[in-house]
Amino acid sequence: xxxxxxxxxxxKKLTSQALCFVLCLIITSCGDNYITPSKTIGTRPPSNPxxxxxxxxxxxxxxxxxxxxxxxxxxxxxxxxxxxxxCLAWRxxxxxxxxAADHTKIPTVFAxxxxxxxxxxxxxxxxxxxTYKTDFSLYFNNKVEASAAVWEELDYADASEMETPAFAMSxxxxxxxxxxxxxxxxxxxxxxxxxxxxxMEYEEGDFIQFWLSKADLYGGIRIVSMNPRIIEVYLAVPxx
Numbered sequence: 001x002x003x004x005x006x007x008x009x010x011x012k013k014l015t016s017q018a019l020c021f022v023l024c025l026i027i028t029s030c031g032d033n034y035i036t037p038s039k040t041i042g043t044r045p046p047s048n049p050x051x052x053x054x055x056x057x058x059x060x061x062x063x064x065x066x067x068x069x070x071x072x073x074x075x076x077x078x079x080x081x082x083x084x085x086x087c088l089a090w091r092x093x094x095x096x097x098x099x100a101a102d103h104t105k106i107p108t109v110f111a112x113x114x115x116x117x118x119x120x121x122x123x124x125x126x127x128x129x130x131t132y133k134t135d136f137s138l139y140f141n142n143k144v145e146a147s148a149a150v151w152e153e154l155d156y157a158d159a160s161e162m163e164t165p166a167f168a169m170s171x172x173x174x175x176x177x178x179x180x181x182x183x184x185x186x187x188x189x190x191x192x193x194x195x196x197x198x199x200m201e202y203e204e205g206d207f208i209q210f211w212l213s214k215a216d217l218y219g220g221i222r223i224v225s226m227n228p229r230i231i232e233v234y235l236a237v238p239x240x
């Protein structure tokens with residue numbers, strides 16, 4: 001085998017291996033049906049004063065509970081006729097908490113206005129305005145629930161000051177959900193099935209639509225996984 005031919009053979013083999021590696025990455029990334037990309041924007045450092053306290057370590061002022069990883073993205077349709085509405089999407093992955101973890105210190109209350117996720121304990125110890133800005137609980141009791149209705153846990157829960165979301169279980173297939181999020185955000189409103197109440201228990205694979213009645217905005221909550229707990233939240237908003 002000539003030196004020139006050997007060089008071409010090695011280059012071709014390396015190119016094939018590289019292509020195979022890229023394809024493996026693409027397949028792996030699609031395996032969990034991720035909608036939001038791998039760009040973490042919401043992790044609080046353990047040393048952050050006042051951060052939510054997660055578990056596995058004996059509780060003390062010197063330790064904080066591990067905070068969930070939050071990935072955020074904004075989707076605007078490539079089609080002009082649908083681009084008047086865009087979709088905000090958050091993917092939240094909670095760490096594993098010990099069975100004895102204090103549920104009041106696990107981040108669960110979500111605010112679509114800014115993507116903030118906080119625990120009952122944190123909200124009960126800061127200005128009430130932080131509670132008023134929230135929309136619903138995602139983790140606590142394995143259900144979604146209007147934060148204004150979680151008055152037994154939230155000291156400042158007040159329906160007159162807060163959003164009053166309504167929920168409905170939806171049987172939309174994943175392909176439709178991806179299409180709504182990435183291309184036709186207005187579909188969350190067009191296909192609103194009607195309210196089933198202000199709280200809803202869930203299990204892995206469920207897709208729950210919601211309506212923020214005061215803001216008159218529509219969105220969805222997808223239960224990607226229960227262990228680890230991974231939930232995606234989508235909100236359709238005007239693309240001004």
